[in-house]
Amino acid sequence: MKENSFQNIRSSSKIGKFGIILLILALWILSVVLVLRVFGKLPQNTGQNTSTREINRVVDEESVVIDVVEKVSPSVVSIAVKDRVTIDFFGTPQKREGESGIGTGFVVSEDGLIMTNKHVVGEGNQKYVAIIRDNEGSEKRYDVVEINRDPFNDLAIVKVDASGLKPLELGDSDHLKVGQKVVAFGNALGRFENTVTSGVVSGLGRGVSPYDPSTGTTETLDDLIQTDAAINPGNSGGPLVNTTGQVIGINTATASADNIGFAIKINVAKQLLEEFRGSGGKISRPFLGVRYSHVSRDVALLNDVPAGELVRDVVDGSAADRGGIEVGDIIVEFDGQKLDEESQLTDIIRSKKVSDSVRVRVFRDKKTLDFTVVLGEAPNE
Secondary structure: OHHHHHHHHHHHHHHHHHHHHHHHHHHHHHHHHHHHHHOOOOOOOHHHHHHHHHHHHHHHHHHHHHHHHHHHHHHEEEEEEEOOEEEOOOOOEEEOOOEEEEEEEEEOOOOOEEEEOHHHHOOOOOEEEEEEEOOOOOEEEEEEEEEEEEOOOOEEEEEEOOOOOOOOOEOOHHHOOOOOEEEEEEEEOOOEEEEEEEEEEEEEEEEEOOEEOOOOEEOOEEEEEEEOOOOOOOOOOOEEEOOOOOEEEEEEEEOOOOOOEEEEEHHHHHHHHHHHHHOOOOOOOEEOOEEEEEEOHHHHHHHOOOOEEEEEEEOOOOHHHHHOOOOOOEEEEEOOEEOOOOOOHHHHHHOOOOOOEEEEEEEEOOEEEEEEEEOEEOOOO
16 A cells, blocks of 8 residues: 555656656747747737738838928928019009918028929019928028029029028939829918828829919920829929939929829929029020911811911010011921921920021911021020
8 A cells, every 4th residue: 555655656756747847848839939939930920910010011101201291391482472463453453461372392402592383483573482391380481582484394493592491302203103102292272381292103204284374374294293192272383202302393283183183303303403503593495486376287288288387476576586487477397397296396496505596497478488597595484
């Protein structure tokens, strides 16, 4: 009996030792698993891991936009009209006291150069003010002392008396990709300063003809960036930036549909800025001095005239006026190039320089005439 009891005790002791060994082994395996998971060697719980990854992705995307906003906002400029002058029904100028927001711009140099759209500062009889706010909400106001407009593109460079401004970094719009994430800044509706919207590049190489209420005309804009980032009236001239805060476009137009906005490629503005600085602070563009309508091939055949550009107006004292071009002429060739849908007059003039001598062939009274004109300089308006 005692022997059996002794054997039972020995058996219990062996089982206890074996249990302790199993427990130690289990703890060791658990420790190894935890370490491997911590260092990413083993997958986490599937449901929990998917949720965590999704949360991290959203947080990362939000952080990118927030970082861009903090970086770019101090360089975004709200442009307003100071004491706007309007004309009443009887043609009498009426002055409205105060400021009214009309558009946006952004700083491109420490000494006060601001890039915007031409149509934002297109009214020559108005006084403009530039308003810059920092991330803390304090603002500085500067009177616009100089406006330089590009007659070929919806762009303008304005100057304020300031120093120590924070210019934005200009990116490269030649390597954009559809689907690329972008952030747009602007003075939405002329009232909501530094409005931020985000989206993607929806398309490239777009062309539109927006209406400019300041001049009552439409201007054809080509090779634009299309984006679904909301661009509202007042956003014009504001920067469209990538996720690193580089400007890749300038907001310029909206379509009569939701989620369709357009921006001028920043490389166009970079070239303008380079030429502006190289010419000592002046935008110099060649100027023929005619207003015209295109005569298509179909219209030309119906009216027994050649295709080309029908001159509707000639600016007094311009290159066209001095060269002998008259209202009613159809310009059929310019510098040896026939004018049609593929070769347009404006594009050819853009490729020239001020003072270039150009041969112009016109159709007048059923005759073809050749003239030589010396291109002038486009007025800053």
